[in-house]
Amino acid sequence: MIWSRFKTHFYHNAELGISLDVSRMPFPDEFLAQMAPKMEQAFAAMTALEKGAIANPDEQRMVGHYWLRAPSLAPSSDLRTEIIDTLARITDFATRVHSGEISGPKGKFKNLLVIGIGGSALGPQLVAHALGQPRKDKLAVSFFDNTDPDGIDYVLNGLWGQLAKTLVVVISKSGGTAETRNGMLEAIAAFKAAKLDHTKHFVAVTGVGSKLDVTAKAEGWLARFPMWDWVGGRTSELCAVGLLPAALQGLDIQAILDGAAAMDGVTRQPNIAQNPAALMALMWHFATDGRGAKDMVVLPYKDRLLLFSRYLQQLVMESLGKELDLQGNVVNQGIAVYGNKGSTDQHAYVQQLREGVNNFFVTFIEVLKDRDAKTSLEVEPGITAGDYLQGFYLGTRDALTEKDRHSITLTLPDVSPRSLGMLIALYERVTGLYASLVGINAYHQPGVEAGKKAAGGVIALKQKLTAALEAAPGKSFTAEQLAAEIGAPAKTELTFKILEHLAANKSSGVKKRVKTPWFASTYRTA
Numbered sequence: 001m002i003w004s005r006f007k008t009h010f011y012h013n014a015e016l017g018i019s020l021d022v023s024r025m026p027f028p029d030e031f032l033a034q035m036a037p038k039m040e041q042a043f044a045a046m047t048a049l050e051k052g053a054i055a056n057p058d059e060q061r062m063v064g065h066y067w068l069r070a071p072s073l074a075p076s077s078d079l080r081t082e083i084i085d086t087l088a089r090i091t092d093f094a095t096r097v098h099s100g101e102i103s104g105p106k107g108k109f110k111n112l113l114v115i116g117i118g119g120s121a122l123g124p125q126l127v128a129h130a131l132g133q134p135r136k137d138k139l140a141v142s143f144f145d146n147t148d149p150d151g152i153d154y155v156l157n158g159l160w161g162q163l164a165k166t167l168v169v170v171i172s173k174s175g176g177t178a179e180t181r182n183g184m185l186e187a188i189a190a191f192k193a194a195k196l197d198h199t200k201h202f203v204a205v206t207g208v209g210s211k212l213d214v215t216a217k218a219e220g221w222l223a224r225f226p227m228w229d230w231v232g233g234r235t236s237e238l239c240a241v242g243l244l245p246a247a248l249q250g251l252d253i254q255a256i257l258d259g260a261a262a263m264d265g266v267t268r269q270p271n272i273a274q275n276p277a278a279l280m281a282l283m284w285h286f287a288t289d290g291r292g293a294k295d296m297v298v299l300p301y302k303d304r305l306l307l308f309s310r311y312l313q314q315l316v317m318e319s320l321g322k323e324l325d326l327q328g329n330v331v332n333q334g335i336a337v338y339g340n341k342g343s344t345d346q347h348a349y350v351q352q353l354r355e356g357v358n359n360f361f362v363t364f365i366e367v368l369k370d371r372d373a374k375t376s377l378e379v380e381p382g383i384t385a386g387d388y389l390q391g392f393y394l395g396t397r398d399a400l401t402e403k404d405r406h407s408i409t410l411t412l413p414d415v416s417p418r419s420l421g422m423l424i425a426l427y428e429r430v431t432g433l434y435a436s437l438v439g440i441n442a443y444h445q446p447g448v449e450a451g452k453k454a455a456g457g458v459i460a461l462k463q464k465l466t467a468a469l470e471a472a473p474g475k476s477f478t479a480e481q482l483a484a485e486i487g488a489p490a491k492t493e494l495t496f497k498i499l500e501h502l503a504a505n506k507s508s509g510v511k512k513r514v515k516t517p518w519f520a521s522t523y524r525t526a
Contacts, residue, residue, distance in 0.1 A: 006023040021202075021410075022408055027286045032272055032462050042278075043278075050064075052074075062278075065232070068238040069258075074348075088241050091245070094247035094250075110165040111139060112245060114143050115169065115171065116180055122311045124237070126420075128249060130307070131417060146179060169202075169213045171201045180232065201222070203222050206227055207226070225240035238260055247356075252292075258418060263421070263425035277429035296363060297353065297360060298339075299345055301367065303416045309337060318448065320438075320440065349439075350400075353400060364408070477523055478520060479496035479499055
């Protein structure tokens with residue numbers, strides 16, 4: 001039965017070199033035919049999207065990340081020209097950096113620091129890790145991808161004494177994203193401490209006219225590259241957000257684009273059986289009952305794809321995690337994504353996957369090529385480490401099937417610029433098609449904006465609290481007393497959390513006196 005079903009439900013594309021096996025998803029024979037009308041609607045919605053339909057009604061924006069690898073599809077000549085010209089500028093800038101024409105005060109740049117968050121970091125990190133070659137890369141890449149001071153210090157310590165040869169790319173569409181702005185300010189302070197002019201090292205990737213764009217232009221940064229409002233952060237890897245860092249690292253960005261374009265061509269086909277994105281979207285629908293009933297575990301059997309599950313967490317969960325459907329009904333949609341890599345996972349959580357709660361489906365990612373070297377060490381007679389990796393993948397898949405745990409397998413020929421471009425494009429298309437199947441908008445993110453607004457409220461409260469403490473130097477307050485002092489008794493819990501953070505950091509000037517019970521503890525400034 002396994003072989004018979006495999007023959008029926010195994011998709012292979014010889015031109016792309018990829019395969020998709022959905023035979024271990026126990027959908028009934030009539031499932032694909034039953035879902036065909038919904039999939040036809042999803043295909044139509046995707047066609048309208050690519051032609052420039054307003055896909056993000058919240059912001060009245062088109063969604064055009066597919067045009068990035070096929071500019072001829074853009075709905076206007078101006079957009080086509082912008083895409084082509086930006087790619088040319090990225091290539092030219094990277095070439096000039098590599099040649100030393102654009103350099104630091106002590107010669108050629110050797111390091112690249114990328115400052116961004118969310119899609120402005122996850123995509124570049126995935127590509128840098130998947131395709132990087134430490135001994136061959138033109139620039140060694142590191143990231144500020146959070147507003148954690150200790151994390152920032154960790155990265156700066158790795159660049160100790162090397163800032164003169166470090167190029168910095170700051171990525172923020174609005175130019176006002178707090179985490180990115182904070183990272184930029186921390187980097188500027190580090191350059192100043194090293195007696196370096198940061199403007200001779202910094203590059204901006206941002207929206208035209210944004211706060212960051214205005215700053216970069218006024219200060220005379222090395223270069224500015226555009227982020228367009230029709231490219232969302234989670235689908236921005238193939239615009240300047242991802243292509244500029246990759247080009248500076250020395251990667252073949254045209255091959256990445258070509259791979260994505262080739263996958264787009266295949267996944268535009270309105271034939272379910274010949275469209276791997278449509279097949280995957282339908283498997284997601286079957287596995288989760290079209291309502292997120294099960295989680296998606298992503299297990300790439302390749303170290304270079306370690307970060308792929310993190311990348312997918314944003315792409316899938318930000319796109320599909322929606323409270324309302326397109327008609328305004330409360331549906332609370334989404335698919336939770338987690339994963340690490342094989343065979344590491346077999347020593348981590350595969351035990352639970354096989355014998356614990358059955359609330360998931362697995363996507364195995366198999367890579368056929370083991371390594372670039374022409375020969376591989378035999379760890380046993382006739383057996384290599386790569387043979388063991390495949391053995392663990394196939395064995396784990398069978399072990400899960402035995403326990404009625406369902407799986408999809410995606411097979412890639414290798415991890416190369418072209419295949420990584422294909423992988424990115426495939427999952428972008430799957431996510432969009434699935435969103436159409438369940439009737440939600442994949443291209444807005446009201447929950448993210450709500451979180452940003454709430455964070456702003458916490459910062460405003462912190463400012464009021466510190467102002468009240470500074471207005472009464474030496475006077476001690478409990479959290480309750482201080483919240484009442486500023487007229488916010490309903491925010492006593494937040495007040496306590498903020499005061500604890502302030503007291504843990506000497507630079508704040510806030511001191512804590514521990515008392516029993518804990519909520520009787522007091523806080524003051526000197």
